[in-house]
Amino acid sequence: SERVINVKQILCMKWGTLYGAEYVNRMYSMVERNITGPFRFFCLTDDSSEIRSEVECFPCPEIDIREPYCNLGWRKVNLWAKELYGIEGDVLFLDIDLVITDNIDCFFDYGDDYCVIHNWTQPNKRIGNTSVFRFRVGSHPYLLDNLLQQSDRILAEYPNSQTYISENVKQMTFWPDDWCRSFKVHCVPKGIKRWFVEPKIPNGAHMIAFTGKPHPDDAAVGRWPSPWYKRFYKHIKPSPWISMHWRS
Numbered sequence: 009s010e011r012v013i014n015v016k017q018i019l020c021m022k023w024g025t026l027y028g029a030e031y032v033n034r035m036y037s038m039v040e041r042n043i044t045g046p047f048r049f050f051c052l053t054d055d056s057s058e059i060r061s062e063v064e065c066f067p068c069p070e071i072d073i074r075e076p077y078c079n080l081g082w083r084k085v086n087l088w089a090k091e092l093y094g095i096e097g098d099v100l101f102l103d104i105d106l107v108i109t110d111n112i113d114c115f116f117d118y119g120d121d122y123c124v125i126h127n128w129t130q131p132n133k134r135i136g137n138t139s140v141f142r143f144r145v146g147s148h149p150y151l152l153d154n155l156l157q158q159s160d161r162i163l164a165e166y167p168n169s170q171t172y173i174s175e176n177v178k179q180m181t182f183w184p185d186d187w188c189r190s191f192k193v194h195c196v197p198k199g200i201k202r203w204f205v206e207p208k209i210p211n212g213a214h215m216i217a218f219t220g221k222p223h224p225d226d227a228a229v230g231r232w233p234s235p236w237y238k239r240f241y242k243h244i245k246p247s248p249w250i251s252m253h254w255r256s
Contacts, residue, residue, distance in 0.1 A: 016047040016116050017099045019087070022055070023068045024079065029058035030256070031104040036063055037256045038108035042214075045113075050095060052086075066093045073159040082169045084138060088151040095145055103139040103217065107191075107224055107254045110214040115140070119181035121147055125217075126182040127170070128193045135174045139217040140188050148177055186212030190219060191227060196244055206245040224254050 018039055022032055032051050039049060049063050056065035069086040071078050087101065100115050115123075122143050124136030151173060155162055166172040174180065189195065195207040195216060207227070209216065218224055222232045222244070230246035232239075 014046075016043060016045065016113075017050070017095065017097065018047060019050040019052070019095070019099050019101050020104045021068055021084065021101075022051060022053040022104055023083070024054070027104055029055075032063060033058075033060045033256050034254055035102060035104050035106070035108075036060060038253060039102075039112065042108050042111050043113060044111070050093075050099075072156055073163065077159075077163055080169075081138070082155070082163075085152050085155050085169055085173070087143065088148050088173075090146050090149045092145045098142055098144050100142045101138070101140070102215075105218045105223055106139060107216045107218070107250055108214065109209050109216060109249070109253050112214055114187065114214070115142060115183070118183065121179050121181075122177055123181045123183055124170075124174075125188045126185060127174075128190050134180070135171055136180060136182065137188075137217070137219075138170045138173070139219065140183070140215055151176060184212075186210070188215045188217060189213040190217050191222075192219070195247070202241075202245070203243055204245070207247045209249055224250050228254070 020032060020035055022029075032053070036049050039047065051059060051063050051065050052068040053059070053065055054068050059065055068083070069089075071083050071086055073082060084101075098116070100112075119142075122141065124141040125139060127133070127135040127137040154176070155172070162172060166175070189210045191207065194210045194213070196202055197205040197207065218227065221234065226233060227244065227247050228250035230244050232242045232244050234242045
């Protein structure tokens with residue numbers, strides 16, 4: 009049956025000092041430019057200062073598991089709680105260092121319940137990359153409950169939160185491969201070409217994810233922070249299209 013969506017809902021998380029308020033503000037602007045109809049934009053954060061007023065900010069919930077895991081991606085598992093600040097229905101989660109390059113309406117009416125990126129680096133495994141996923145609030149609370157009750161076993165068994173979710177969630181659909189692409193895997197030319205050819209947006213891509221380094225601001229000017237002995241094969245040319253999309 010066709011999905012009925014009155015208001016599209018987007019959520020991001022920001023804690024610690026790695027990313028400033030400008031990341032949230034730019035994400036809001038990119039969403040606003042690439043969405044049709046009314047939407048709400050939520051941010052779970054430990055510091056809402058300088059975040060634009062249109063963003064609905066709530067405290068970023070802490071997760072009761074041991075250091076350092078409590079401040080890594082495992083903190084995202086809080087989103088599977090039975091209740092989430094009164095937010096209801098389907099929500100599109102976006103990492104705040106994504107660059108949106110095309111309309112995102114398709115992410116709201118595709119599939120059912122939990123939709124996620126098919127992890128690029130392990131294409132033969134059924135693992136979702138949680139840079140972009142849509143979930144229904146309260147639909148799989150056992151993911152959080154089990155983590156809190158059996159954290160030692162789960163942290164020893166799974167290398168990261170997205171593998172834990174992928175192997176335990178009762179229903180999972182992958183986005184079409186073209187929709188979400190990785191800057192490092194899909195945009196940067198291979199081998200020696202990276203010295204002469206600038207990174208490109210792949211055909212059909214709506215979002216580009218920046219996992220690890222470089223961040224969008226570095227990639228835009230052709231900078232890949234790394235030790236000197238890795239700079240030959242981590243060299244990239246500037247990507248002017250990043251600044252074109254990734255702006256307030």
